[in-house]
Amino acid sequence: MIPMAQPTRYTHLFLYFLLLYSSLVSYGQPSSVTQAFDSYRQQSLIEKLFVHTDQNFYLTGETLWFSAYYVDGSFHRPLDVSKVAYVELLDKEGRSIVRTKAGMTAGGGNGSLFLPASLRSGTYLMRAYTNYMKNAGAGYFFEKPLTIVNPFIPLDPPSSDPVAEYDIQLFPEGGHLVQGLMSRVAFKAGDASGHGVTIRGWLLNGQNDTLSRFTSHKFGMGSFDVTPAAGVKYRVLMQDEQGRSFTRPLPAVQPRGYVVRVDDAGAEQLKITVSTNVDAASSVSLFAHTRNAIKVADSKTIEREASFMVDKKALGDGITHLTIFNASQQPVCERLYFKQPLALPITLKTNQPDYAARTPVILDASVQGLTGAGQTNLSIAVYRLDSLSTASSENILSSLWLTSDLPGYVESPAYYLQPETSDVKQAVDNLMLTHGWRRFRWADILGKTSPPHPFIAEVNGPLVQGAITDPTTGAPLPGKITFLSTIGKPIRLSVSTSDAAGRVRFEVRDFYGPKSLVLQTSPPDSLARLSLLNPFSDEPTPHTLPDFSLPEARLDQLLNRSVAMQVQSAYTNDRSVRYAYPVIDSTAFYGKPSESYLLDTYTRFPRMEEVLREYVPGVMPRKRQGRFRLEVVNSPYRAIFDEPALVLIDGVPVFDGDRVIEFSPLKIKQLDVLTNRYFLGRTEFNGIVSFMTYKSDLTGFPLDAHVQKLDYDGLQLQREFYTPRYDLANPQSSRLPDARTLLYWNPALQTSTDGNARISFPTSDQTGTYLIEVNGLTKEGRAGNQRATFRVKNIPK
Numbered sequence: 001m002i003p004m005a006q007p008t009r010y011t012h013l014f015l016y017f018l019l020l021y022s023s024l025v026s027y028g029q030p031s032s033v034t035q036a037f038d039s040y041r042q043q044s045l046i047e048k049l050f051v052h053t054d055q056n057f058y059l060t061g062e063t064l065w066f067s068a069y070y071v072d073g074s075f076h077r078p079l080d081v082s083k084v085a086y087v088e089l090l091d092k093e094g095r096s097i098v099r100t101k102a103g104m105t106a107g108g109g110n111g112s113l114f115l116p117a118s119l120r121s122g123t124y125l126m127r128a129y130t131n132y133m134k135n136a137g138a139g140y141f142f143e144k145p146l147t148i149v150n151p152f153i154p155l156d157p158p159s160s161d162p163v164a165e166y167d168i169q170l171f172p173e174g175g176h177l178v179q180g181l182m183s184r185v186a187f188k189a190g191d192a193s194g195h196g197v198t199i200r201g202w203l204l205n206g207q208n209d210t211l212s213r214f215t216s217h218k219f220g221m222g223s224f225d226v227t228p229a230a231g232v233k234y235r236v237l238m239q240d241e242q243g244r245s246f247t248r249p250l251p252a253v254q255p256r257g258y259v260v261r262v263d264d265a266g267a268e269q270l271k272i273t274v275s276t277n278v279d280a281a282s283s284v285s286l287f288a289h290t291r292n293a294i295k296v297a298d299s300k301t302i303e304r305e306a307s308f309m310v311d312k313k314a315l316g317d318g319i320t321h322l323t324i325f326n327a328s329q330q331p332v333c334e335r336l337y338f339k340q341p342l343a344l345p346i347t348l349k350t351n352q353p354d355y356a357a358r359t360p361v362i363l364d365a366s367v368q369g370l371t372g373a374g375q376t377n378l379s380i381a382v383y384r385l386d387s388l389s390t391a392s393s394e395n396i397l398s399s400l401w402l403t404s405d406l407p408g409y410v411e412s413p414a415y416y417l418q419p420e421t422s423d424v425k426q427a428v429d430n431l432m433l434t435h436g437w438r439r440f441r442w443a444d445i446l447g448k449t450s451p452p453h454p455f456i457a458e459v460n461g462p463l464v465q466g467a468i469t470d471p472t473t474g475a476p477l478p479g480k481i482t483f484l485s486t487i488g489k490p491i492r493l494s495v496s497t498s499d500a501a502g503r504v505r506f507e508v509r510d511f512y513g514p515k516s517l518v519l520q521t522s523p524p525d526s527l528a529r530l531s532l533l534n535p536f537s538d539e540p541t542p543h544t545l546p547d548f549s550l551p552e553a554r555l556d557q558l559l560n561r562s563v564a565m566q567v568q569s570a571y572t573n574d575r576s577v578r579y580a581y582p583v584i585d586s587t588a589f590y591g592k593p594s595e596s597y598l599l600d601t602y603t604r605f606p607r608m609e610e611v612l613r614e615y616v617p618g619v620m621p622r623k624r625q626g627r628f629r630l631e632v633v634n635s636p637y638r639a640i641f642d643e644p645a646l647v648l649i650d651g652v653p654v655f656d657g658d659r660v661i662e663f664s665p666l667k668i669k670q671l672d673v674l675t676n677r678y679f680l681g682r683t684e685f686n687g688i689v690s691f692m693t694y695k696s697d698l699t700g701f702p703l704d705a706h707v708q709k710l711d712y713d714g715l716q717l718q719r720e721f722y723t724p725r726y727d728l729a730n731p732q733s734s735r736l737p738d739a740r741t742l743l744y745w746n747p748a749l750q751t752s753t754d755g756n757a758r759i760s761f762p763t764s765d766q767t768g769t770y771l772i773e774v775n776g777l778t779k780e781g782r783a784g785n786q787r788a789t790f791r792v793k794n795i796p797k
Contacts, residue, residue, distance in 0.1 A: 033287055033329055033446070034297045040445045041292045045457070046073025049085060049108075049142040050399040051128045052775045054381040054745045057389045059565050060117045060150040065721065067379035067747030068128060069396060069777055070108040074291045076400050076781035078107030078377075082130035084458045084715065085109055086536055089146070090125040092545045097124070099536055101462060103512075103582075103715040107377060107777070110747035111716045120156070121149045122548040125541060132457040138539040139407055144394065145545060151562040155550060166190060166197055168238060168248050171434050173223075174260035174324070174333035177253045181275045182227040184261060185250070186433030189220040189238060193546030194409035196220025201238040203250075218423070219411045221430035228253040258284070260324050260333040265309060270337065272308040274300075274324055284332075285325040290316030291405065317341035318401040319432070323442075331442045336432040340420055341401045344376070344784025346776055356795040357765045358731035358738060365774060367755035367784070376751045378776040382744040382761065384768045385789070387554045388561060389741070395785035396775040406435045409543050414785075456505075462714060464506040464532065466519065468498045471529040476502025481522040481683060482530070483653045484508070486515050487709075488696040491588035491651035495522075495683045510584040511714035523655035524706035532710060564739035564766060571736050578720045588651075589680070590688050593672035594618060594635060604666060611665045618673040619645070619689055621661065628657035632687025635675040641686035646678075648690040649701050656704065660691070663701055669694045721745045726762050740764040763792045 047070070054065040066087065072079045085108075088099035097119060102111035129141040166189050173184040189199045196219030203211045203224055211234075214224040228234065234250035258276045265271040274284050286308045288296035295315050300306040317339050324333040344367060351362040367376045383389060394403065398413035416428050444451055456463070464484055468477045480498040484506040485491075494506035519530050550558065595618045605611050612619045612630070620631045620640055629644040647654045654660055674688035693699040703709065723744065727733050744761040751757040763770075772788045 036445050047130055047133050048073045048404050049128045050396050051142050052379045054742055055383045055389050056392050057147045058115055060115050060119050061565055062115055064113040065745045067110045068108045070104055074293055080106035082132055082457045084462050085128055087128045094540045100716045112719045119148055119150055123545045124148055131455050134455040134537050135453045139542050170251055172251055174335055176257050177228050177251055178257040178259050179230050179253055179255050180277055181259045183259045184223050184225055186223040188434040195411055197240055199238045199240050201236055204235050206233045218427040221434055258332040260335055262335050268312055270310045275305050283327045287323045288320050290320045315339050319405045338428050338432050343397055344776055344782040346784045346786035348772055348786050348788040350790050354791045354793055355763045358726050358762055360760050360762055362760050365757045367751055375753055376776050376778050378749040378774055380746045381773045382770055384741040385771050387557050396783045397785050400783050460507055461509045462511050464508055466504050466532045468502045469529050477528055483520055485518045485651045487650055490586045493589050495680050513714055513717050515712050515714050517710045517712045518652045520707040524704040526706050530708055567737050567739040579717045580720055590674050594675040595673040597671045599668055608661050608665045618675045628661045630657055630689050633675050643686045645687035645689050646685040650693055650696050650698050667693050667699045723761055738764040741766055767792045
């Protein structure tokens with residue numbers, strides 16, 4: 001039998017699509033739009049990430065802990081495709097300051113980021129994504145603003161720039177204004193950081209007549225109605241609370257076209273009204289999908305107006321795209337609608353409301369009242385609330401059901417997931433009117449054009465990608481066989497042949513922590529330049545971070561937090577830094593060798609040639625044209641391969657036989673020989689001869705000058721969260737101070753099958769109110785969030 005490299009898991013993608021779309025709702029006789037969209041969705045993978053951080057405010061020197069939930073974008077079920085999450089912090093200029101790669105299993109992963117003292121105080125943006133998510137662009141990455149303060153560097157003085165003009169945008173419902181047709185126009189007024197501002201306004205015509213008055217509702221958003229007439233120039237005048245005025249022109253008015261209006265028709269139905277002034281209009285179609293799952297496909301005849309009545313129960317939870325098509329099957333209007341999702345009911349209960357220092361808190365978490373909840377994955381953070389650390393404005397519900405499907409910044413997203421009141425309902429509708437976004441282009445779907453996907457899913461582990469170019473011209477070099485190896489144990493080797501663009505991809509496994517990589521062509525070539533590509537996205541974020549300022553009233557609280565951090569670091573740092581090392585397969589990539597020799601059990605010879613000739617019968621050192629080459633016996637056929645074997649030194653391919661023969665055998669601990677053909681991907685080897693040194697570090701072996709040796713970070717080693725242990729009978733017996741403000745962190749707590757979980761952790765010497773924040777997700781895609789508080793007091797004994 002010819003040994004083969006372990007197969008990849010790309011076949012799992014086919015199974016994923018088969019299962020993902022097998023339970024979609026049915027619809028009537030499919031139109032060409034429905035058929036085209038159905039074909040598109042069955043070929044498209046949508047990934048989403050939500051990252052729960054232990055808190056939102058940090059000091060340099062502290063550790064940021066995170067838990068990443070990884071789900072499919074349609075049903076929010078835990079996904080098992082990509083195995084790497086890229087997590088980074090961006091500063092105000094969009095530069096990546098701190099970054100890491102977190103390994104993922106089914107449903108997500110977790111990790112931490114140490115915040116170095118080199119960071120300046122400011123607002124930073126955490127973003128997280130997979131390699132495959134880079135195909136859709138940075139707008140689909142998970143993003144979350146965080147505040148980091150460096151107490152050892154003076155704060156930058158506040159900006160003295162004049163107040164910037166507001167960002168004011170106008171959005172006709174459905175996309176266009178059409179002459180003679182009444183339309184609703186939504187507006188959004190925000191400052192430079194994206195926060196809404198309260199405004200009032202007037203719609204004026206060319207003669208400065210006031211046609212309508214309006215005021216903003218929540219977060220600087222609102223709407224007004226207009227019926228544009230031919231030849232009239234309209235403008236909108238707005239005024240903020242300070243009396244500053246701003247003028248914007250009304251969006252362009254089309255002479256012919258379609259408009260759409262969406263209204264509630266009672267508690268159970270939506271009324272979607274389409275109006276047109278196109279004389280040749282004969283029919284219109286409504287196509288509705290919720291995150292690519294088709295929900296409604298219907299058609300109506302139209303003269304000047306047509307209406308569709310849609311049962312809200314037919315629509316999925318979250319955001320639904322309502323698209324109107326004309327008789328030629330061309331999209332003419334689009335509108336978003338939001339349906340409140342059914343949240344996962346999580347209850348939290350502590351064994352008492354108040355605690356003394358260094359006493360155990362017992363917390364019961366329960367997921368009840370939801371059929372089929374079963375085992376639920378929870379992430380839990382417990383931290384002190386003060387003027388610096390406040391509760392997050394986003395949670396797993398608002399992220400998965402809202403912000404991940406909308407462009408741009410959404411202020412206070414959790415507000416929209418509250419129990420529905422008239423204010424919440426109006427705010428949600430304004431948000432839908434001011435956002436319109438798709439993960440696709442209708443032109444691509446209707447034209448059956450597949451958008452490019454240069455970034456593939458990392459289904460087995462990190463992909464190390466590079467490029468081979470001509471060092472003189474910079475032109476790509478296709479067809480070059482290239483090797484990537486990691487120095488040390490376990491022995492891993494990847495091979496790739498450059499494509500037409502000169503790109504190479506290496507799939508590496510068991511790749512944790514900092515590594516030394518060796519990159520080379522076969523054989524090393526002075527006429528080929530090898531370079532590794534940055535695995536992190538270089539696409540800038542579409543969001544703008546606000547300027548940072550710290551009110552003077554909070555300086556005392558900052559000093560208190562800084563002292564607590566320094567005390568905690570000084571007394572517990574050595575004990576708190578512990579890592580959970582993954583269990584990996586220590587077998588070399590080629591599996592069990594045909595022959596294996598521990599050289600210390602044999603007579604030691606001073607020359608490698610003597611070692612091979614004396615007691616390694618499977619290897620034949622021979623000279624061809626004055627140079628040594630190592631040939632291997634082809635055991636199945638009892639003959640010697642005509643071409644030399646693949647020779648490895650600590651996993652690094654070596655193509656110069658003379659260097660191997662001249663290397664001291666006294667530095668070699670073990671020698672493995674594979675005496676048959678071996679296939680690694682599409683590359684064939686005539687046997688393998690693998691030398692291993694005592695320290696697995698090449699031990700001074702001289703690599704070819706054209707071989708590149710690079711430092712490269714693999715997946716993050718998971719750090720364990722530190723929690724002290726106290727004697728329950730005498731918790732004050734420890735004289736070490738306990739200045740923790742983050743009492744507990746668990747990124748992956750599994751409830752029992754009946755939905756219950758119990759944890760316990762000790763309080764610290766820091767008094768105050770503490771927040772328990774929990775996010776959770778079931779295997780069926782039900783998400784939930786819950787919070788509770790307790791107090792730590794100086795309770796006399």
